[in-house]
Amino acid sequence: MDIVDRKIITLLAEDARRSLADIGNVVxxxxxxxxxxxxxxxxSGAIRRITxxxxxxxxxxxxxxxxxxxxxxxxxxxxxxxxAASQSAIAECHHVTGPWSYLAKVHVASLAEIESFLATMKQxxxxxxxxxxxxLSSVVPGPFMPKGSVD
Amino acid sequence: MDIVDRKIITLLAEDARRSLADIGNVVxxxxxxxxxxxxxxxxSGAIRRITxxxxxxxxxxxxxxxxxxxxxxxxxxxxxxxxAASQSAIAECHHVTGPWSYLAKVHVASLAEIESFLATMKQxxxxxxxxxxxxLSSVVPGPFMPKGSVD
DNA sequence: CCTGAAAAAATGTAGGT
DNA sequence: ACCTACATTTTTTCAGG
Numbered sequence: 001m002d003i004v005d006r007k008i009i010t011l012l013a014e015d016a017r018r019s020l021a022d023i024g025n026v027v028x029x030x031x032x033x034x035x036x037x038x039x040x041x042x043x044s045g046a047i048r049r050i051t052x053x054x055x056x057x058x059x060x061x062x063x064x065x066x067x068x069x070x071x072x073x074x075x076x077x078x079x080x081x082x083x084a085a086s087q088s089a090i091a092e093c094h095h096v097t098g099p100w101s102y103l104a105k106v107h108v109a110s111l112a113e114i115e116s117f118l119a120t121m122k123q124x125x126x127x128x129x130x131x132x133x134x135x136l137s138s139v140v141p142g143p144f145m146p147k148g149s150v151d
Numbered sequence: 152m153d154i155v156d157r158k159i160i161t162l163l164a165e166d167a168r169r170s171l172a173d174i175g176n177v178v179x180x181x182x183x184x185x186x187x188x189x190x191x192x193x194x195s196g197a198i199r200r201i202t203x204x205x206x207x208x209x210x211x212x213x214x215x216x217x218x219x220x221x222x223x224x225x226x227x228x229x230x231x232x233x234x235a236a237s238q239s240a241i242a243e244c245h246h247v248t249g250p251w252s253y254l255a256k257v258h259v260a261s262l263a264e265i266e267s268f269l270a271t272m273k274q275x276x277x278x279x280x281x282x283x284x285x286x287l288s289s290v291v292p293g294p295f296m297p298k299g300s301v302d
Numbered sequence: 303c304c305t306g307a308a309a310a311a312a313t314g315t316a317g318g319t
Numbered sequence: 320a321c322c323t324a325c326a327t328t329t330t331t332t333c334a335g336g
Contacts, residue, residue, distance in 0.1 A: 001209050006297070009210075012203040013296040016167060019312055033321050035313070046209035051202060051294065052163040058152050058197035059160075064245065066254060081290045092293030094215065094286035103217060103284065105293070133254065135245035139232045142243030142256065143202065143294055145164040146157070170329060181305055186330070188303095 005041055008034060016050045053143040061107040061144075064135040065114055069102040069121075070128040080126045088147040089117055100131075107144065152197060155180070156188055160198060163189075167201045204294040212258040212295075215286040216265055219251040220272075221279040231277045239298040240268055251282070258295065 004027050011023050020031035020038075027034065041047045056062060071080060084093045084104065093104040108114055114132060121127050155178050162174055171182035171189075178185065192198045207213060222231060235244045235255065243256040259265055265283060272278050 006210065009203060009205050010297045010299050013205065014200075014202070014299070016201040016203050021312075030322055031313080032315085032323085036320080039314095041209075044209075046206050048204040048206060048294075049165075050167040051165070051204050052160060052167050053199040053202050053296075054160050054164065055197050055199055058192075058195075059157065066245075066247070084290045090291055093290040094217075095288045095290065096217070097285045097287060102290065103286075104291075134248045135254075136248060137246045139235045139244040139246065139253065140241055140255075142245075143199075143296060145204075145294060146161045148161050148165070171331095172329080182330080183306080183332085184304055186332095190331095 001041075001046060004029070005037055005046070008037055009041065009047060012038075012047075012050070051145055054146060056107050056144045059107075059144075059146055060109055063108045063110060063114070064138070065106050065108065066133045066135070067104045067106060067114075067118070068100040068131040068133075069104060069126075070099075070130070071101045072125055072128045075126045075128075079124075083121075083124065083126070086150040088149040089113075091144070091147075152192075156192055156197070159185060159188055160192065163198075163201070202296055205297055207258050207295045210258075210295075210297055211260050214259045214261060214265070215289070216257050216259065217284045217286070218255045218257060218265075218269070219282040219284075220253040220255060220277075221250075221281070222252045223276055223279045226277045226279075230275075234272075234275065234277070237301040239300040240264075242295070242298075 007027050008023055011018060011026060020034045024031045024034045029037075038047065056064070071077065084090050084102075089106045089108055091105045091107055093102055095101065096103045106114070106117065108117060111134070118127070118130055118132070158178050159174055162169060162177060171185045175182045175185045180188075189198065207215070222228065235241050235253075240257045240259055241255050242258055245254050246252065247254050257265070257268065259268060262285070269278070269281055269283070
C-alpha cells in the first residue's frame, strides 16, 4: 500500500465506474498497471468489494436509529452475533466501551418498526436493557447498502 | 422502484462488478433492460454512486469511535456542518434525539488522534461537551470509504 | 418497457523492457 | 513493476415490437 494505491482506492470510492485509463491519467500509470494494482489490492483485502451506495428512502427505510444494547447476563453472545449479522435492518453493530455492550445502527421503515425490532430481540432473550436514539437529519449521511434479507 | 429494481440494487450491493448479463440472468431480463433500469435508478437518485468498500486497516485507520457532541450555545451550526462534511475522519454525522445534539462516527489512526481531533473542534468553538465511545470489535462491520482529504 | 444485434468502450493478457 | 499491443468481454446505443 503506497501512496498511489491509496489514491486509486480514493478515486474508486468517489466513483468506482471510472475506467482504468481515467484512473491511470490521474496517477500517471497505464491502464494495465492500474488494473494490476487493483487486482493486488483486492487479493490482499485492502479493497473488500465494489458496491453501491443507495438511498434508504428508495427502499422505504427513511428512519435511521442507533440502539444501545446491554446484553442479558445469560444471553448467548455467539447467537447474538449471528443474529445481528443476519438481520437486514442492522447496518452496523459494534462491541463498545462504556456502560453499554453494543451499539447498533439500524434502518427501518417507521418508528413503529423499531418497537417490533426490539421486541423480537427481547423474545430471543438477548436483551437486558436498550436505549434508542433517532437520527433527525444527517450532516454527513454515510452510505447505505441494502442487505439481502436472510429469512 | 419495483421489486426488480430492488433486486438489482441488492445484487449490485453484493458485487457492483457483476456484468449486466449476469444480473439479467438472475432477474430474467436482457442486459439492455438491466442497463436501462440502472440508468434510471441512478438518474432518480435511488442509486447514489458505485463505490468501494475498503479495509480501514489498509489506510492505517484501525480505530472506530463514536463521538457524542453537544454544540456550544454560540456555535455557528452551518459552519459546524460544513466542517464536519470536509473532515476526512468523519465517516458519518447525524443530528439526533436525546441529550446530545450530534453523533459522529470517526475513523482514526490511534486513540491519541481522537484527542487532537476533539481539540481542533474545540478550538473552532464548536464544542460544549463531548463523549467518546470506542468500538472494540465489530459484529457487523459497516463499510469504509476513504474520503479525499479537503485540506 | 422490453428485446436483439451492432457499435463503441473497457478490461484482461502476453511478451518485452 | 510497468509499458504497449492485442484479444476478449462488457457496456452502450438503436431500430423495432
